[in-house]
Amino acid sequence: MVTFEGMEQHRTSSGSSQSPRSPSSSQPFLSVSVTDPVKLGNGVQAYISYRVITKTNCPEYQGPEKIVIRRYSDFVWLRDRLFEKYKGIFIPPLPEKSAVEKFRFSAEFIEMRRQALDVFVNRIAAHHELQQSEDLRTFLQAEEETMERLRSHETGIFKKPSDLMQIFKDVQSKVSDVVLGKEKPVEESDPEYEKLKHYIFELENHLAEAQKHAYRLVKRHRELGQSLSDFGKAVKLLGASEGNALGKAFSELGIKSEILSVKLQKEAQQLLMSFEEPLKDYVRAVQSIKATIAERANAFRRQCELAETMKLKEINLDKLMLIRSDKVAEAEREYHELKAESEQATKTFGTIVKLMNEEIGRFQEQKTLDMGIAFHEFAKGQARLANGIADAWRSLLPKLEACSSS
Amino acid sequence: MMDSENHTSEEHLHPLSSSKEELENLHLHENNEYDPLITKSYSNYRSVMSTLSDSHNHPLSPPSLVSPADSDPLLSPPLNYREFPNPNSTDTSSYIDPPSYADAIFSNFDGETSSNGTDTPTRSSSDGIYFSRSASSNSEYLKITVSNPIKEQENSNSIVPGSSSYVTYLVTTRTNISEFGGSEFGVRRRFKDIVTLSDRLSEAYRGFFIPPRPDKSIVESQVMQKQEFVEQRRVALEKYLRRLADHPVIRKSDEFRVFLQVQGKLPLPTTTDVASRVLDGAAKLPKQLMGDSLIAPSEVVQPAKGGRDLMRLFKELKQSMANDWGSSKPPVVEEDKEFLAKKERISELELQINGASQQAESLVKAQQDMGETMGELGLAFIKLTKFENEEAVLDSQRARAADMKGVATAAVKASRLFRELNSQTVKHLQDTLHEYLGLMLAVHSAFTDRSSALLTVQTLLSELSSLQSRAEKLEAASSKIFGGDKSRIRKLEELQETIRATEDAKNVAIREYERIKENNRSELERLDRERQTDFLNMLKGFVVNQVGYAEKIANVWTKVVEDTRGYAKEST
Numbered sequence: 011m012v013t014f015e016g017m018e019q020h021r022t023s024s025g026s027s028q029s030p031r032s033p034s035s036s037q038p039f040l041s042v043s044v045t046d047p048v049k050l051g052n053g054v055q056a057y058i059s060y061r062v063i064t065k066t067n068c069p070e071y072q073g074p075e076k077i078v079i080r081r082y083s084d085f086v087w088l089r090d091r092l093f094e095k096y097k098g099i100f101i102p103p104l105p106e107k108s109a110v111e112k113f114r115f116s117a118e119f120i121e122m123r124r125q126a127l128d129v130f131v132n133r134i135a136a137h138h139e140l141q142q143s144e145d146l147r148t149f150l151q152a153e154e155e156t157m158e159r160l161r162s163h164e165t166g167i168f169k170k171p172s173d174l175m176q177i178f179k180d181v182q183s184k185v186s187d188v189v190l191g192k193e194k195p196v197e198e199s200d201p202e203y204e205k206l207k208h209y210i211f212e213l214e215n216h217l218a219e220a221q222k223h224a225y226r227l228v229k230r231h232r233e234l235g236q237s238l239s240d241f242g243k244a245v246k247l248l249g250a251s252e253g254n255a256l257g258k259a260f261s262e263l264g265i266k267s268e269i270l271s272v273k274l275q276k277e278a279q280q281l282l283m284s285f286e287e288p289l290k291d292y293v294r295a296v297q298s299i300k301a302t303i304a305e306r307a308n309a310f311r312r313q314c315e316l317a318e319t320m321k322l323k324e325i326n327l328d329k330l331m332l333i334r335s336d337k338v339a340e341a342e343r344e345y346h347e348l349k350a351e352s353e354q355a356t357k358t359f360g361t362i363v364k365l366m367n368e369e370i371g372r373f374q375e376q377k378t379l380d381m382g383i384a385f386h387e388f389a390k391g392q393a394r395l396a397n398g399i400a401d402a403w404r405s406l407l408p409k410l411e412a413c414s415s416s
Numbered sequence: 417m418m419d420s421e422n423h424t425s426e427e428h429l430h431p432l433s434s435s436k437e438e439l440e441n442l443h444l445h446e447n448n449e450y451d452p453l454i455t456k457s458y459s460n461y462r463s464v465m466s467t468l469s470d471s472h473n474h475p476l477s478p479p480s481l482v483s484p485a486d487s488d489p490l491l492s493p494p495l496n497y498r499e500f501p502n503p504n505s506t507d508t509s510s511y512i513d514p515p516s517y518a519d520a521i522f523s524n525f526d527g528e529t530s531s532n533g534t535d536t537p538t539r540s541s542s543d544g545i546y547f548s549r550s551a552s553s554n555s556e557y558l559k560i561t562v563s564n565p566i567k568e569q570e571n572s573n574s575i576v577p578g579s580s581s582y583v584t585y586l587v588t589t590r591t592n593i594s595e596f597g598g599s600e601f602g603v604r605r606r607f608k609d610i611v612t613l614s615d616r617l618s619e620a621y622r623g624f625f626i627p628p629r630p631d632k633s634i635v636e637s638q639v640m641q642k643q644e645f646v647e648q649r650r651v652a653l654e655k656y657l658r659r660l661a662d663h664p665v666i667r668k669s670d671e672f673r674v675f676l677q678v679q680g681k682l683p684l685p686t687t688t689d690v691a692s693r694v695l696d697g698a699a700k701l702p703k704q705l706m707g708d709s710l711i712a713p714s715e716v717v718q719p720a721k722g723g724r725d726l727m728r729l730f731k732e733l734k735q736s737m738a739n740d741w742g743s744s745k746p747p748v749v750e751e752d753k754e755f756l757a758k759k760e761r762i763s764e765l766e767l768q769i770n771g772a773s774q775q776a777e778s779l780v781k782a783q784q785d786m787g788e789t790m791g792e793l794g795l796a797f798i799k800l801t802k803f804e805n806e807e808a809v810l811d812s813q814r815a816r817a818a819d820m821k822g823v824a825t826a827a828v829k830a831s832r833l834f835r836e837l838n839s840q841t842v843k844h845l846q847d848t849l850h851e852y853l854g855l856m857l858a859v860h861s862a863f864t865d866r867s868s869a870l871l872t873v874q875t876l877l878s879e880l881s882s883l884q885s886r887a888e889k890l891e892a893a894s895s896k897i898f899g900g901d902k903s904r905i906r907k908l909e910e911l912q913e914t915i916r917a918t919e920d921a922k923n924v925a926i927r928e929y930e931r932i933k934e935n936n937r938s939e940l941e942r943l944d945r946e947r948q949t950d951f952l953n954m955l956k957g958f959v960v961n962q963v964g965y966a967e968k969i970a971n972v973w974t975k976v977v978e979d980t981r982g983y984a985k986e987s988t
Contacts, residue, residue: 389823
């Protein structure tokens with residue numbers, strides 16, 4: 011059910027472990043599987059639905075086991091909600107919305123996506139903060155109609171009014187910055203954080219390149235497989251027209267070629283699943299971190315703006331108090347409101363900073379584990395393939411010997 | 417364990433990780449067998465392999481030689497750290513011993529094997545294992561090298577001012593064949609000389625499978641002088657001369673010997689075409705045109721070439737049309753059913769060889785691409801490793817960087833191995849198939865010799881019969897006139913003269929035809945025999961290489977599997 015094995019053994023700093031196979035222990039556990047992809051609907055509106063099975067002993071959940079049907083956009087909803095609510099935490103990445111139409115329903119693509127979605131949910135369930143999310147519970151348990159309502163509410167054109175307000179405010183503040191001559195957006199000046207940001211951005215480039223080559227390598231395996239198959243056929247024909255012992259040798263060669271062609275195709279698929287996909291996942295994770303970095307920047311800016319505005323309001327209030335204006339009460343109320351907001355913003359920003367520091371450590375550890383497994387599988391696959399090739403060809407040698415001595 | 421292995425890998429990776437530029441140079445050098453950096457890294461690799469091979473039973477096991485029991489011992493240079501080579505061991509676990517393979521690949525061999533060597537796995541410099549066919553008699557030895565191209569000027573007795581230049585090559589021969597009367601000698605030859613040699617051979621050895629010569633190139637004189645072109649041509653010439661040297665009959669021919677041995681200008685007539693011939697035999701031409709030809713028998717031996725023998729050409733054309741469209745069967749036909757069946761088979765074979773050759777080409781390309789992409793992947797990971805190491809803040813990053821480095825190095829190594837495997841594949845598979853495709857051309861031309869000789873015979877036979885019927889008529893007519901007609905008698909005598917000459921020519925033509933038939937037959941036998949050996953060697957070479965390199969690649973990756981074993985899932 012979970013492909014990134016390291017996750018099963020992963021322990022968070024808060025000590026809550028997750029072992030899906032542990033029997034009814036007193037330790038709280040939450041394990042999820044995403045299974046059974048099924049194509050539903052017709053034509054352009056066709057989509058894949060998945061069975062999501064939850065097994066848990068947590069009291070917040072409705073029971074020890076629950077099965078629901080979900081589709082890709084439900085996962086997107088969950089991700090977006092978590093991103094909103096848990097700023098500072100690196101939300102696990104989702105596989106991409108599919109690209110080409112005809113590829114969308116190929117067996118390989120469906121399986122890769124299912125795997126990636128399974129990993130996604132399990133990572134959330136394994137994260138000591140995220141696992142407590144109410145949205146997660148909704149996702150895992152709500153009836154399909156409820157889910158549909160929530161989903162269409164969030165995605166699409168209908169955005170919540172508060173979202174619109176926020177967007178408006180952001181635009182407003184940007185405009186006022188420019189108007190007021192504040193060219194440079196306000197940024198943190200923490201050198202360590204700068205280093206981290208630089209690291210993340212650079213890392214994405216490097217990873218993307220590695221992933222690109224990994225994908226090409228998969229293709230090369232397929233191409234080599236194809237050409238071995240064609241070669242095998244041609245050699246068999248040659249053997250047929252030769253006849254006698256030599257002809258047989260050629261035929262054997264052709265047969266081996268075809269066998270190896272099959273091995274190569276299989277290995278190509280393995281390579282895709284256990285090496286290229288983890289690399290892609292790594293890239294996505296880094297992109298998710300970038301989103302968090304953007305959030306942190308927003309939070310920092312907001313904190314600064316509110317602090318600025320509060321200062322101005324304070325000055326204004328003092329002025330009003332001095333001239334004993336009857337607007338003092340209102341101004342005072344506004345000032346206190348603003349102060350509360352400012353404190354909130356500062357707190358939010360502080361939380362993000364703290365969370366990010368923890369998250370980075372977790373992230374690095376997790377990735378070392380994930381990549382370690384990926385490398386292991388990659389090397390295993392290549393060794394297996396090479397040995398298979400050696401064995402297949404080696405078995406021909408005694409036959410060739412027999413030919414030459416006859 | 418991790419530590420010591422990392423340490424070892426540190427050691428032998430030093431050349432690889434010393435600098436980014438060096439790394440990229442490593443990657444970019446295509447034919448870097450003699451690059452000292454690579455050799456050094458590979459000798460380090462080998463020593464690492466030998467220290468790590470305790471758990472593997474392949475690398476140091478004695479090699480099992482793919483050679484017939486009666487052949488010579490294989491690897492001549494002693495292997496430095498192997499104490500117990502056992503050539504007769506039947507251990508088939510590793511056909512190629514990686515260290516000796518590395519020796520074969522990376523060291524420069526002094527004694528090049530001749531292509532007329534014995535049927536054992538032998539080695540040429542920068543080659544892996546290479547099997548060669550035995551010559552007709554093992555003791556005969558004829559080794560040709562083409563080298564040292566020099567630009568020379570045409571003599572200034574040309575009418576056109578500004579002399580043209582051409583390239584000559586040094587053709588060196590080493591031999592122990594007595595007819596040559598010498599053991600080592602060299603001459604300078606230009607491409608035109610090769611053309612001459614080739615033409616002379618195809619005239620003198622009709623019916624034989626004569627290897628086709630390299631193509632004339634219709635390129636600008638500027639291109640002709642470019643080093644690449646000259647080098648390509650040098651290689652082609654060497655291949656051609658070596659193939660001639662392989663041919664049991666041609667290697668002993670006068671033309672070949674003269675070409676290889678006689679200093680100065682090549683003393684073979686450059687052409688028998690009409691241009692020069694007409695000047696020589698100008699007297700004859702009108703008579704031939706008149707039709708009362710006195711064909712010198714020896715001239716009958718050569719096929720009618722355009723311009724040279726117009727009358728004969730017309731007659732043979734008429735005859736071949738009569739053969740094709742005529743109602744009556746020609747007097748002599750290709751009756752040899754066996755031959756016809758063989759011809760069919762050869763056609764079929766050619767088709768299949770062509771097919772296999774094409775697929776071999778795309779196989780080579782696929783292997784090439786695989787090697788390239790693997791190398792690029794390795795480089796990308798090396799960059800990532802460096803990056804992580806530079807920016808590392810946490811231990812987990814350093815651990816990951818170390819893992820990555822292992823994978824990266826393995827990928828780069830595997831990439832190089834793929835590339836080497838590929839060049840071997842080309843040598844074994846592609847080159848042999850290409851050579852046989854070329855040989856097919858020679859076969860076609862030999863069959864053409866036969867059919868044109870047959871046509872000559874047929875033509876002469878019908879000529880003879882028509883002459884004879886004319887003579888009969890003339891006799892009958894003149895016998896009616898009492899006392900005889902002086903002019904008619906004279907004509908009859910002339911006619912009988914012609915008949916006798918034609919009779920002679922016919923006999924010569926028949927003898928020639930029979931000779932060519934016999935050549936065809938013996939050559940077909942030789943082709944079948946040699947093809948068996950050559951193809952078998954080709955297969956062996958191909959397979960042995962695949963096994964050897966696959967084993968090496970497997971070893972490379974197995975190390976990484978071991979290094980990353982800690983991450984493996986515990987269940988299943």
